[in-house]
Amino acid sequence: MRLSNFFLPVLKETPSEAEIISHQLMMRSGMISQSSSGIYSWLPLGLKVLKKIENIVRDEQNKAGVNEILMPTIQPADLWKESGRYDDYGKEMLRIQDRQEREMLYGPTNEEQVTDIFRRSIKSYKDLPTLLYHIQWKFRDELRPRFGVMRGREFLMKDAYSFDLDHDECKKSYYKFFISYLKTFRRMGLKAIPMAAETGPIGGDLSHEFVIISETGESDIYFDKRILSEDSKIEDVAYDNDLEQVVQQYNNYYTASDEKFDQTEFDNNVAKDQQTKSKGIEVGHIFSFGTKYSEAMKANVLTSEGKQAYVHMGSYGIGISRLVGAIIESSHDTKGIIWPNVVSPFDIGLINLKSSDEKINNICNDIYSNLLNENVDVLYDDKKDNPGVKFSKMDLIGLPLQMIIGNKTIETNEVEIKYRKSGEVKYIKVENLPNFVQEIKKSSAI
RNA sequence: CGGGGCGUAGCGCAGUCUGGUAGCGCAUCUGGUUUGGGACCAGAGGGUCGCAAGUUCGAAUCUUGCCGCCCCGACCA
Structure with a gap:
């Protein structure tokens, strides 16, 4: 994509309504545009990142054997009356009426909807487990x-x-998601800590929040430092293994959020030098809730003994749009965003420092089309701005690698390579560039 | 929902106390000079001052009502 064709409304100054760094940087880099309080339009740069994150999540769900579906945003109130949540949910739920004055709602979550789908078609224990997911916009009218x-x-x-x-089978599904979440966050370059969470009426150990450590996180978290090195091999864990064992390795470490924290418990379970306190952002939450909805909504199957049994359910969320902010919170510097390679909106930023110079233009155009041919997603700054403007803009939007061409580099027939994260700079002869591109593609450096 | 703050040009702000017909920086447009870290010179465009009613000869400024946005708290992926 040529920058001259790309809708990228960057801001030099920080809008006054943005308080935290990720919000500021998303506004400044033209990723989003606020529509009303808590509601945003996603502009091209932001949308590319959102899609990348979405696709990683999707891929990991598919690998775990979960079926993708797509449920509606607008749901009938009747389903929620069946489960009893129509009255319980409160003002967070956006209630609307259609033209026939039927009561509808904009879904804040989908347990009722999915249970309805399940009960319509699954009647036998032989079809279990059934695992479904969707990626959809939700609305919660937060205070x-x-x-x-x-x-x-x-x-x-x-x-x-x-x-x-039953409960035992449900645990197996739960563990599957547990592992898939570790893999998912790991792939995004995030260190997510699974923290035991409130389990509600069911009890047991079947609820975890996945929290990213971040200086600017919302809540205080306390944990045993050793849990951070636990997921070093998580990519290699196959789903047909005994997952309980793997999950148990994590559960062995003490973790607690602010509300649950207890200093005595902390001291008893964790050696002083392993005790860590940090800030965290919740990016995922998994829990099982037994037969709460299946009983209310009559979702049952025949067992091998020919008896009716209510199915045991669990639900497993990942906040995809929140992850965009969370990743920025944990990866930025004073100049702007530093995208992890896998979610970066482009692989490479190509900077033409002097677009009034025909010779430099020709070199840049060649490099640009060669990169496109190699399936490298490149943002080419072909505009007539001053160098300073181009540098700061590219630093702001945070692409992992910059290729810079100007008078200085063409004298020696070189391209300047700059890594956004480390600031490391090196020079490559133009004729060696194809080799370099092959190398970085292979090494996943972009 | 309780407490606080703010709405003036695309963005950041001054002007409001003490009423007199709107200004600064950046951005934008035109011409020219520039081109390795947010350039320079000359010129130009852009605002019913959130909306409505009231007070007044006269309202961005005073009064009342409404709307929107942000922050702190309680609550959530």
Whole structure:
């Protein structure tokens, strides 16, 4: 993409309504545009990142054997009356009426909807487990939206639902998602800590929040430092292994959020030098809730003994739009965003420092089309701005690697390579560039 | 929902106390000179001062009502 064709409304100054760094940087880099409180439009740069994150989440769900579906944003109130949540949910739920004055709602979550889908077609234990997920926009009319996309009212979420014959089977599904979440966040370059969470009426150990450590996180978290090195091999864990064992390795470490924290418990379970306190952002939440919805909504199957049994369910969320903000919170510097390679909106930023110079233009055009031929997603700054403008803009939007061509480099027939994260600079002869591109593609450096 | 703050040009702000017909920086447009870290010179465009009613000869400024946005708190992926 040529920058001259790219809709990228960057701001030199920080809009006054943006308080936290990710919100500021998303506004300044032209990723989003606020529509109303907690509701945003996604502009090209932001949308590219959102899609990349979405696709990683999707890929990992598929690999875990979960089926993608797509449920509606607008749901009938009747389903929610069946589960009893129509009255329980409160003002967070946006209630609307259609032209026939039927009561509808903009879905804040999808347990009812998915349970309805399940009960219509699954009647036998032989069809279990059933694992479904979708990636859809949700709306929760928060009392106070804030932090940009980190706590918006409208947000994109992956939510998955499991249906199993009994509690033991349900646990297996739960573990599957547990592992898939570790893999998912790992792939995005994030260190996510699974923290035991409130389990509600079911009890047991079947609820975890996945929290990213971030200086600017919302809540205080306490944990055993050793859990950070636990997921070093998580990519290699196959789903047909005994997952309980793997999950148990994580559960062995003490973790607690602010509300649950207890200093005595901390001291008893964790050696002083391993005790860590940090700030965290919740990016995922998994829990199982037994037969709560299946009983209310009559979702049952026949067992091998020919008896009716209510299915045991679990639900598993990942905040996709929130992750965009969360990643920026954990990866930026004073100049702007530093995207992890896998979610970066472009692989490479190509900077033409003097677009009034025909010779430099020709070199840049060649490099640009060669990169495109190699399937490298490149943003080519072909505009007539001053060098300073180009440098700061490219630093702001945070592409992992910059290729810079100007008078200085063509004298020696070189291209300047600059890594956004480390600031490391090196020079490559123009004729060696194809080799260099092959190398970085192979090494996943972009 | 309780407490606080703010709405003046695309963005950041001054002007409001003390009423007299709107200004600064950046951005934008035109011409020219520039081109390795947010350039320079000359010129130009852009605002019913959030909306409505009221007070007044006269309202961005005073009064009342409404709307929107942000921050702190309680609550959530």
